[in-house]
Amino acid sequence: MQSTACRADDADVMSGLVATAAVRPAPGSARATRPRAPSSIVPGRRAFRALGAGLAAFLAAFLAAAAPVAAGGLDVVLGQAIFERMWVAGGASTRSADGLGPLYNARSCSGCHAGAGPSRVALEADGTLSGPGLVVRLSTEAGAPDPVYGRQIQPRAVPGQTAEARVTVREVPGAPGDPGPRVEIDLDAFAYGPLASDTRAGLRLGPDLAGRAALDRIDEAAILARADPQDRDGDGISGRPQWLAGPDGTVRLGRLGWRASHADLADQVASAFANDLGLSTPMRPDPAGDCTAAQADCRDARHGDRDGLTETEVTAEMLGLLTAYLQSLDRPKPSKRAERLARAEAAGTPRAAGDVTALSGEAALAEGQALFAASGCSACHVPAMPAAGGGTVAAFTDLLLHDMGADLADPAVEGVAMPSEWRTAPLVGLSSGVPGSRRYLHDGRAASVDEAIRWHGGEAERARKAYEALTPDERSALMAYLGDL
Ligand code: HEC
Numbered sequence: 001m002q003s004t005a006c007r008a009d010d011a012d013v014m015s016g017l018v019a020t021a022a023v024r025p026a027p028g029s030a031r032a033t034r035p036r037a038p039s040s041i042v043p044g045r046r047a048f049r050a051l052g053a054g055l056a057a058f059l060a061a062f063l064a065a066a067a068p069v070a071a072g073g074l075d076v077v078l079g080q081a082i083f084e085r086m087w088v089a090g091g092a093s094t095r096s097a098d099g100l101g102p103l104y105n106a107r108s109c110s111g112c113h114a115g116a117g118p119s120r121v122a123l124e125a126d127g128t129l130s131g132p133g134l135v136v137r138l139s140t141e142a143g144a145p146d147p148v149y150g151r152q153i154q155p156r157a158v159p160g161q162t163a164e165a166r167v168t169v170r171e172v173p174g175a176p177g178d179p180g181p182r183v184e185i186d187l188d189a190f191a192y193g194p195l196a197s198d199t200r201a202g203l204r205l206g207p208d209l210a211g212r213a214a215l216d217r218i219d220e221a222a223i224l225a226r227a228d229p230q231d232r233d234g235d236g237i238s239g240r241p242q243w244l245a246g247p248d249g250t251v252r253l254g255r256l257g258w259r260a261s262h263a264d265l266a267d268q269v270a271s272a273f274a275n276d277l278g279l280s281t282p283m284r285p286d287p288a289g290d291c292t293a294a295q296a297d298c299r300d301a302r303h304g305d306r307d308g309l310t311e312t313e314v315t316a317e318m319l320g321l322l323t324a325y326l327q328s329l330d331r332p333k334p335s336k337r338a339e340r341l342a343r344a345e346a347a348g349t350p351r352a353a354g355d356v357t358a359l360s361g362e363a364a365l366a367e368g369q370a371l372f373a374a375s376g377c378s379a380c381h382v383p384a385m386p387a388a389g390g391g392t393v394a395a396f397t398d399l400l401l402h403d404m405g406a407d408l409a410d411p412a413v414e415g416v417a418m419p420s421e422w423r424t425a426p427l428v429g430l431s432s433g434v435p436g437s438r439r440y441l442h443d444g445r446a447a448s449v450d451e452a453i454r455w456h457g458g459e460a461e462r463a464r465k466a467y468e469a470l471t472p473d474e475r476s477a478l479m480a481y482l483g484d485l
């Protein structure tokens with residue numbers, strides 16, 4: 001009975017959708033970077049049906065109110081809607097929006113990655129840093145989750161459930177010689193007793209998602225070929241792959257996350273649903289997310305796929321749409337320089353006043369690019385890596401773990417990474433984010449790109465010193481280049 005009703009709703013919503021898609025003016029009004037509307041919406045329509053009535057209605061509203069049909073077509077728009085979806089607790093009437101929590105960090109992906117960008121962090125007057133995108137990761141010395149609290153602290157819970165703890169993050173003055181303040185985590189109001197005595201907590205900042213889907217495409221052999229754990233070439237830079245052991249005993253190369261602790265995008269997204277939102281996926285089918293066996297109330301809570309329903313709270317179809325959206329963020333951001341030139345050209349004045357700025361900007365960018373290589377940055381932040389199946393991926397990372405020195409060490413270990421080892425952070429999208437709220441490095445301690453570079457130690461010490469030796473003009477050229485990525 002219920003499912004008949006769903007189908008009927010679905011059909012209504014879909015006919016509305018067809019109309020919406022058909023009347024949407026595509027070319028011309030769409031931005032230059034957005035391809036035309038899809039000529040057929042049939043694949044999207046099938047995907048749409050798979051979502052069920054509650055979510056379908058939400059998506060129809062989203063389509064009516066929001067963006068024109070964007071790059072990649074309807075799947076991308078629907079994927080964006082899922083990314084922005086505010087999930088609600090299990091047991092609510094709209095079945096396909098069920099299942100948040102019981103414990104969670106935020107109610108949507110965009111709660112932490114607003115606009116798919118980097119997490120926004122506010123520095124409050126009392127020195128605390130606030131923002132849901134600062135997440136507390138837990139691990140024992142051996143890399144196992146805390147036996148009670150799991151992989152992550154969830155400071156929020158659905159009604160009737162108890163949040164795990166209160167998290168306070170604050171800036172504390174750095175040691176003499178530090179480039180800036182450090183950050184400290186304060187955990188209190190523990191609801192399930194103390195952390196295990198050997199559990200360590202580490203902070204992780206939500207990164208920008210531009211270009212991240214492309215990391216899956218980097219050729220594995222090319223990544224491994226750059227690893228030099230014994231530093232045989234004597235350049236001071238070793239780098240080693242993150243090997244992740246799966247539950248079935250297979251070992252996979254890690255690519256995503258600050259410590260490359262996820263093998264691919266699907267793995268990362270499933271883990272975000274489980275740990276950040278408390279939603280099940282085909283890869284992580286436990287609807288209680290990061291609730292451990294020791295958290296009995298939480299395991300007994302209502303969730304979205306009980307009572308004989310066979311699908312997980314987030315279905316394979318929804319994941320497919322979400323992936324399409326994340327892949328649509330894949331294209332390298334058009335260079336500001338290229339935009340400037342295009343604007344000048346469109347105005348019919350390619351050789352007029354606007355061009356002077358463009359040229360001087362271009363010269364700075366070229367110099368910045370040369371300095372990036374000469375300072376040794378590109379040894380880790382490789383501008384372009386070979387893609388499996390041809391082409392390159394311009395993400396400015398080698399995807400290897402590097403020892404970044406004791407000052408960046410963090411005790412919550414993952415996979416084979418030691419406390420001071422981090423995946424080379426992709427620099428693509430470095431210029432994005434809301435001014436004043438963008439932070440850098442795994443724990444968000446750096447308030448500027450300059451500060452982030454000055455924290456580089458360990459294998460990157462030589463590059464940091466080269467950076468510090470630049471003249472102010474050279475430094476601003478390098479910054480212009482980094483700001484254009
Ligand atoms: C509570 C905040 C929060 C929420 C909600 C959240 N994320 Fe994240 N995201 C993070 C943090 C923190 C990291 C870094 C994790 C790490 O390094 O272990 C991250 C990492 C990622 C990465 C890897 C980026 C990289 O550089 O390798 C992707 C992709 C991603 N998130 C996608 C998503 C998607 C999709 C959702 C929704 C299903 C989501 N996130 C929900 C905080 C969040």
Ligand code: HEC
Nearest residue numbers: 377380402408422423424425440441442452459460463467
């Ligand atoms: C030995 C490898 C290595 C070298 C050399 C290196 N980096 Fe990095 N870089 C990293 C790693 C690893 C991180 C992440 C560290 C962390 O989060 O604790 C990082 C982070 C960054 C970040 C912050 C990114 C973000 O999203 O928070 C910037 C900016 C950066 N590097 C720029 C540079 C520049 C410019 C140079 C050259 C002067 C350079 N790096 C040299 C490995 C390197």
